[in-house]
Amino acid sequence: MRVAVFSTKPYDRQYLTEANAAFGHDLVFFEPRLDLSTAPLADGFPAVCVFVNDKLDRPLLTQLAASGTRLVALRCAGFNNVDLHAAAELGIEVVRVPAYSPHAVAEFTVALLLALDRRIPRAWARVRDNNFALDGLIGNDLYGKTIGIVGTGRIGGLVARCLRLGFGCRVLAFDQWQDPALVEIGVEYGPLDELLAAADIVSLHCPLTPTTHHLVNATTIARAKPGFILVNTSRGALINAEALVDGLKSGKVGGVALDVYEQEADLFFEDLSNEIIQDDVFQRLLTFPNVLVTGHQAFLTAEALAAISETTLRNIAAAEDGHVLENVVMAEAVSAPRASS
Numbered sequence: 001m002r003v004a005v006f007s008t009k010p011y012d013r014q015y016l017t018e019a020n021a022a023f024g025h026d027l028v029f030f031e032p033r034l035d036l037s038t039a040p041l042a043d044g045f046p047a048v049c050v051f052v053n054d055k056l057d058r059p060l061l062t063q064l065a066a067s068g069t070r071l072v073a074l075r076c077a078g079f080n081n082v083d084l085h086a087a088a089e090l091g092i093e094v095v096r097v098p099a100y101s102p103h104a105v106a107e108f109t110v111a112l113l114l115a116l117d118r119r120i121p122r123a124w125a126r127v128r129d130n131n132f133a134l135d136g137l138i139g140n141d142l143y144g145k146t147i148g149i150v151g152t153g154r155i156g157g158l159v160a161r162c163l164r165l166g167f168g169c170r171v172l173a174f175d176q177w178q179d180p181a182l183v184e185i186g187v188e189y190g191p192l193d194e195l196l197a198a199a200d201i202v203s204l205h206c207p208l209t210p211t212t213h214h215l216v217n218a219t220t221i222a223r224a225k226p227g228f229i230l231v232n233t234s235r236g237a238l239i240n241a242e243a244l245v246d247g248l249k250s251g252k253v254g255g256v257a258l259d260v261y262e263q264e265a266d267l268f269f270e271d272l273s274n275e276i277i278q279d280d281v282f283q284r285l286l287t288f289p290n291v292l293v294t295g296h297q298a299f300l301t302a303e304a305l306a307a308i309s310e311t312t313l314r315n316i317a318a319a320e321d322g323h324v325l326e327n328v329v330m331a332e333a334v335s336a337p338r339a340s341s
């Protein structure tokens with residue numbers, strides 16, 4: 001199938017091209033994000049392939065449908081960036097990659113937590129400057145700490161397992177589905193408020209849905225344990241960033257590790273080192289010594305990129321052959337309990 005592939009970086013092109021040897025699609029790579037101004041590039045393409053920050057709202061989908069697009073292939077698990085109702089009305093099918101390497105994200109989550117708590121970026125910056133002093137680098141043992149995992153699906157489940165069995169933490173969990181295998185290893189499910197009140201570290205792994213939007217806000221921060229560390233490798237809009245800044249200023253929040261940010265579409269995946277960043281909340285976040293931010297890189301392993309490419313191209317082949325689409329995203333998924341991932 002002819003596919004207009006948007007938001008492509010060199011690594012996307014490399015892995016998609018390698019995987020395409022087995023499929024033979026006609027892939028045309030475009031570097032820009034897909035939006036109303038770049039949509040004409042997709043004219044006449046039956047399929048577009050996009051990533052997490054391509055916002056496929058109704059006006060964009062309408063334009064795509066008018067120029068012949070019938071398939072949107074997401075190179076990601078989350079589908080909060082697509083207006084699924086509009087897509088269904090316009091006869092556009094949406095497919096995704098439900099799971100590629102949950103290990104990639106889970107391992108990065110633990111890496112981010114350790115890097116923040118053990119001050120590793122700060123230590124490395126000092127050592128490069130021949131400053132071997134240790135003041136200001138005191139961390140905490142993870143052993144014996146209470147971790148709160150919000151969302152114990154594929155990724156949250158692995159993080160829970162790693163922290164419970166690998167580090168000897170007490171793990172509390174909040175999810176509408178209890179995973180018996182996690183209960184068996186001692187993970188304790190309970191209400192969100194109890195998790196917040198008891199957890200030294202809270203790690204977010206639920207999808208972004210209308211219910212979870214700004215799950216971390218001034219009210220939930222007020223209910224949390226003073227000095228708690230917050231980790232988010234899921235979706236930026238799970239957190240109200242202004243409330244987070246207030247929590248950091250007051251000391252109620254003891255540290256924050258983020259791989260995602262609500263307004264990341266204006267920032268992430270681009271080199272903005274010569275630009276003036278206009279997002280004051282983001283810039284304020286970066287000034288705290290106890291905040292560590294990465295630019296949505298948790299998925300970025302060789303294994304995950306290969307799996308994303310393979311599944312994306314298989315999804316497109318299935319659509320072309322008229323097969324039942326295994327990884328189709330239905331509009332109803334937006335309100336279903338296990339909605340986006």
Ligand code: NAD
Nearest residue numbers: 078151152153154155156175205206207233234298299341
């Ligand atoms: P998953 O579907 O396997 O698990 C999500 C879990 O969250 C499920 O168990 C679900 O029941 C639970 N959940 C849903 N609503 C909830 C709520 N209101 N409160 C608590 N729990 C709730 O998904 P996954 O593969 O583990 O992915 C988790 C998240 O990670 C997704 O949101 C995805 O967008 C994000 N993600 C980020 C990256 C990255 O590079 N940073 C990469 C992949 C996925």
